[in-house]
Amino acid sequence: MKLLVVEDDATTGSYIARGLREEGHVVDLVANGRDGLIAATSGGYEVIVLDRMLPEVDGLTLLKTLRGAGTLTPVLLLTALGEVEDRIEGLQAGADDYLAKPFAFGELSARVAALARRPQALEAETVLKAADLEMNLITRKVTRGDVEIDLLPREFALLEHLMRRKGRVQTRTMLLESVWDIGFDPGTNVVETHVSRLRAKVDKPFRRELIETVRGAGYRIVA
Amino acid sequence: MTRLRHIWRSMPLRLAILLVALFATVSLLSLAASYAVTQSSFEETIRADLQQDLAGFRAAPSARAVAQLVEAESRAADPGRLILSYVARDGRIYGNGAIAQDEGGFHIFSLNPDRAEFEGEYLSLTNPLYGGVITIARSRAEIVALRGVFVNILLISLLPTVLIALSGGLILARRSKRHVEVVGAALDKMTSGDLGARVQIGPRWSDDLVRIGGKLNQMAAAQEAQMGALRDVTSDIAHDLRTPLQRVALYVQDLSDRVADDPESAVLASKVQGEVDGMTHVFHALLQLAQVETGSPKARFETVDLTQVCRKVVEVFEDSAVASGHDLSLDLVAEPLALQGDRALLGQMVSNLIENALRHTPSGTEITVSLRGQEGAVVLQVADTGPGIPADERGKVLQRLYRLDRSRQTPGHGLGLSLVQAVAGLHGAQLSLQNNAPGLRVDVRFPTKVG
Numbered sequence: 178m179k180l181l182v183v184e185d186d187a188t189t190g191s192y193i194a195r196g197l198r199e200e201g202h203v204v205d206l207v208a209n210g211r212d213g214l215i216a217a218t219s220g221g222y223e224v225i226v227l228d229r230m231l232p233e234v235d236g237l238t239l240l241k242t243l244r245g246a247g248t249l250t251p252v253l254l255l256t257a258l259g260e261v262e263d264r265i266e267g268l269q270a271g272a273d274d275y276l277a278k279p280f281a282f283g284e285l286s287a288r289v290a291a292l293a294r295r296p297q298a299l300e301a302e303t304v305l306k307a308a309d310l311e312m313n314l315i316t317r318k319v320t321r322g323d324v325e326i327d328l329l330p331r332e333f334a335l336l337e338h339l340m341r342r343k344g345r346v347q348t349r350t351m352l353l354e355s356v357w358d359i360g361f362d363p364g365t366n367v368v369e370t371h372v373s374r375l376r377a378k379v380d381k382p383f384r385r386e387l388i389e390t391v392r393g394a395g396y397r398i399v400a
Numbered sequence: 401m402t403r404l405r406h407i408w409r410s411m412p413l414r415l416a417i418l419l420v421a422l423f424a425t426v427s428l429l430s431l432a433a434s435y436a437v438t439q440s441s442f443e444e445t446i447r448a449d450l451q452q453d454l455a456g457f458r459a460a461p462s463a464r465a466v467a468q469l470v471e472a473e474s475r476a477a478d479p480g481r482l483i484l485s486y487v488a489r490d491g492r493i494y495g496n497g498a499i500a501q502d503e504g505g506f507h508i509f510s511l512n513p514d515r516a517e518f519e520g521e522y523l524s525l526t527n528p529l530y531g532g533v534i535t536i537a538r539s540r541a542e543i544v545a546l547r548g549v550f551v552n553i554l555l556i557s558l559l560p561t562v563l564i565a566l567s568g569g570l571i572l573a574r575r576s577k578r579h580v581e582v583v584g585a586a587l588d589k590m591t592s593g594d595l596g597a598r599v600q601i602g603p604r605w606s607d608d609l610v611r612i613g614g615k616l617n618q619m620a621a622a623q624e625a626q627m628g629a630l631r632d633v634t635s636d637i638a639h640d641l642r643t644p645l646q647r648v649a650l651y652v653q654d655l656s657d658r659v660a661d662d663p664e665s666a667v668l669a670s671k672v673q674g675e676v677d678g679m680t681h682v683f684h685a686l687l688q689l690a691q692v693e694t695g696s697p698k699a700r701f702e703t704v705d706l707t708q709v710c711r712k713v714v715e716v717f718e719d720s721a722v723a724s725g726h727d728l729s730l731d732l733v734a735e736p737l738a739l740q741g742d743r744a745l746l747g748q749m750v751s752n753l754i755e756n757a758l759r760h761t762p763s764g765t766e767i768t769v770s771l772r773g774q775e776g777a778v779v780l781q782v783a784d785t786g787p788g789i790p791a792d793e794r795g796k797v798l799q800r801l802y803r804l805d806r807s808r809q810t811p812g813h814g815l816g817l818s819l820v821q822a823v824a825g826l827h828g829a830q831l832s833l834q835n836n837a838p839g840l841r842v843d844v845r846f847p848t849k850v851g
Contacts, residue, residue, distance in 0.1 A: 186643045192650040257642035257687075265700060279646040279680050282653055331715070353716075360744040363716050363751045364681075370719040393653060 178293055179203045181222040183213035183239070184255070185231050193226065196282045197289070210234025217243050222250050224292045226285070229256040229267065237270045244271035251292040255280070283394025287346040305340040307387055307398050310379065312340055321383055331356070332375050339388065344400035346391045372396055412576050416569020420562050427558050435550045442543045443523070447506065450525040453536045463488055463530035470494045470534070480519065481539045489531030499524060499535050508540065520544060579609050583616065594695070595624040627694060638687055645683065649676050685815040692822040697742045704743045705736040706778055706846075710769055713750040717758065725763030728754070731770035737778045739846050741827050749823040752816040753782040753842055761786025765839070778848055783841035794833040820844075 180202050184190035187208065194204045205222075207213050210231035217225055217239070229236040240252060254272035267275050274288050305312040309322045317333065319326040328336065335356050339347060349368045353359050357367065372388065380386045387399050460466045467486055474484040474496035485495035499509075499522075507524045521544060524537035582599060589597035598620060599613035652673050659665035691697065714730045721728035750769065757767045765786040772779045789797060798821050820842075824831040829846040 186646070188647045189643065189650060192647075192654070257638040277684065278642040279649040279676075282650060357712065357716055359712060359716060359747060361748045361751070363713065363748075364755060365717055365720045367716045367719055393656075 178223040179221055180205070180224050180226065180289065181213070181216055182206045182226045183208075183210070183217075183231065183236070184226070184228045185209060186228075193282070193285065196286065200286060208232075210236065210239045214239050214242060217250065218246060218248060220248070220250070224289050225250050225252045226289065227252050227254050227272075229254055237266065240267075240270045240272060253285070253288055253292055281393055283346070283391065284348045284350065287348045287351065287394055290345050291342070291351070305337065305343075307340055307343055307400070308385060309383075310340075310387055312337060319379075321379065324382070326378050328375070328378065332371060332378070335371050336375055336379065339396065339398045343398050346395045346397045348395035351395065411573075413569045413573035416565055416572070420565040420569075423565070424558060424562055427561075428554075431550060431554060431558075435546070439543055439546055442546065443540075446523050446538050446540065446543075447525075450506075450523065450536050450538055454525055454527055454534070457486075457529065457534055457536075458527075463532060466529055466532070466534065467492075467494045480541075483522065483524075483535075483537040485535045485537075486529070487533045487535075497537075499537055504528065509537075575604075576606070576609070579605050583609070583613055586613075586616065586620075590620050590623075595620060595627055630690075630694075638683075641683060645676070645680060649680070652676055682815065685819065689815060689819055689822055692745065692819065692826055695826060697745060697826060701740045701742060703738050704741045704746055705738050706746065706780065707732050707736050707771055709743065709747050710750055710771055710780070713747055713754065714769055716751070717754050721758060721767065724758060726758055726761070727764075727766045728758075729766070729768050731768055733772065735773070737771055737773050739778055739827070739848055741846075742823075745823045745826065749820050749844070750780070750782070752820050756816055757782060757784040757786070757840075761839070773848075776848055778846045780844040780846070781841055783836045783839060785836065785839040788835060788838055788840045789833060791835070797833070798831070 180197055182190060182193050182197070182204055184193060184206070185208050190206050190208060194206045197204045205216060207216050211233040213227065213231065214234055216222075227236050227240060231239070234242075236254065240254070243250075243252070251273040252271065254267040254275045255278055256267060256275065257278050273292055276285060276288055303314045305314065311320045313319075314337065319328055319333070319336070335352065338352065338356050347355075350362065352368050353362065372390075376386070376388050380388055389397050389399050391397060457466055457469060460469050467488060470484050470486040471494050474482075474494075477484060477496060479496045483495070483497040483499055485493065485497050485499045487493050504526050507526070508521060509524060510521050521540040522537040523540050524535050526533060526535040528534075579602065582602070586597050586599040598617045601610055601613045605613070652669065656666065656669035656673060659669055710730060710732065714728060717728060754767065754769065757765075761767070761784050765784050767782070767784045770781045770783070772781075798817055821831050824844050827846055829844050832843045832845075834841040834843055
């Protein structure tokens with residue numbers, strides 16, 4: 178993927194760029210809003226990572242200008258006041274997702290990946306499959322090979338979320354937002370507990386593990 | 401009733417009543433004085449007339465002549481105005497009425513009311529004459545009529561004045577009450593966090609109210625500017641801190657990736673990572689607290705079902721509660737309890753309360769989250785059966801960063817309850833800490849009626 182990172186702090190910027198490059202992306206890094214705007218409008222990027230506070234042209238202004246000009250490239254907004262207010266303001270200005278600083282690289286990478294895939298609609302079928310794992314969304318039956326697996330409702334929702342995004346990393350906060358519908362970090366290990374319970378039912382009794390932990394980032398279902 | 405009392409306590413009405421009372425007293429006194437003067441001058445005239453009459457009869461040469469004169473004059477006189485009576489030495493009575501008095505001199509009397517021709521009061525003069533007694537009486541009707549005249553003057557001039565002054569005062573009082581209410585409403589808005597509220601000064605306001613309103617607006621503007629400056633400072637600090645924090649977070653991550661093969665270094669790196677996470681957490685909590693306290697999240701309030709919020713948050717804590725041996729339960733009523741608020745902040749409030757209870761009570765403690773709809777309020781309670789908080793420390797735990805002595809060893813940054821309090825304040829809710837006997841019960845009382 179070709180990505181644009183607009184970040185005024187050189188250290189953070191180069192770390193992000195390096196990390197994304199290591200994942201195989203092509204990354205352009207600019208350090209101020211003016212250059213960011215020029216680069217962004219010239220197009221060709223799949224996702225833009227945009228810092229909210231920038232010299233010369235502020236991140237929100239850049240975003241509004243971009244959207245005003247009809248550029249629809251998905252934007253991940255990075256902000257310091259990582260709380261609801263900025264989030265709303267950012268989303269209103271046209272951001273597609275939002276990440277509070279300081280963040281872990283894994284979170285950023287997972288969210289960039291999620292944004293890039295966004296235009297392709299989620300898999301719409303009623304039966305989700307990964308290797309020999311099958312999930313029927315209508316009968317709510319989960320099977321692996323010939324074995325039927327009993328899941329509690331929340332475990333089912335978690336597995337469904339991961340299966341629909343097969344191969345893509347889902348971070349703890351992303352799962353809290355989508356599966357538990359909680360927009361803040363309650364500081365509990367509810368995600369970890371549910372993942373390990375899900376593993377005990379879906380992976381443990383079988384030879385191949387399908388739920389993978391991505392260190393420093395989150396979880397994904399092996400494609 | 402209370403409205404009347406309010407109006408009575410207003411300045412313009414009191415002034416009006418005071419002035420009216422003063423005016424009425426002075427008018428009454430001067431009227432009374434003129435009445436007295438007029439009456440005594442009338443009385444004097446009648447006395448002089450009586451004395452003149454008497455002198456005429458005295459001029460008669462004998463008792464017989466007096467009797468004849470009395471008879472003659474009383475025939476011509478109207479008994480309603482003048483009564484003449486001469487009781488001769490032999491007991492015979494002459495004149496148009498027998499009104500002899502025992503003593504000489506002036507008397508005021510009324511005759512038997514049955515006799516219409518002698519109606520009303522008379523002033524009489526009695527004097528001995530030629531062995532008999534002569535009595536002349538003149539009607540005091542004019543003097544009596546005078547009283548009526550004065551009562552009329554009183555009714556016609558004083559009463560309307562009093563009525564007009566009183567209703568004028570009442571109107572002024574109500575108007576000034578309205579103006580004061582405008583000032584009060586603006587103050588209420590300012591107190592509830594809307595620093596943009598201003599007193600709308602009307603064109604017909606009195607000078608002193610205009611001055612007060614102007615001063616209030618100045619004060620609000622100054623405070624708004626200060627709040628703005630504070631917000632700028634907060635966001636500057638946030639900007640200055642986030643960059644180094646972000647760098648540290650990335651460095652640490654890089655470092656732990658590099659030392660992943662060396663177990664000792666890996667442990668150290670993960671400890672550093674943990675501390676960075678902790679710092680980040682406090683940093684976010686402080687920023688969030690600052691934001692909530694400015695009241696700005698009010699702008700995006702929506703209808704939130706608190707029942708659902710509680711259910712979700714309790715579910716997220718269930719596993720932790722089981723792991724730490726706590727008995728976490730939910731006590732809800734069937735119907736949804738909705739209020740105007742910020743969903744995420746309300747969720748965090750419930751979350752912080754549960755987290756506090758889990759953290760500060762021993763294993764085996766029961767924690768109950770309950771929600772009740774009451775008259776005009778929704779009450780959220782998080783109660784535990786733990787050690788509780790001594791009454792004298794309950795106020796302190798709401799202070800920012802305050803921690804009970806016994807809690808110093810447990811993790812946490814002491815901002816949890818501050819945020820709960822700030823979120824409660826934002827929603828106009830009352831937060832109170834109660835004795836759950838045993839344990840602590842936190843009550844958050846949300847008013848559901850706007851007003």
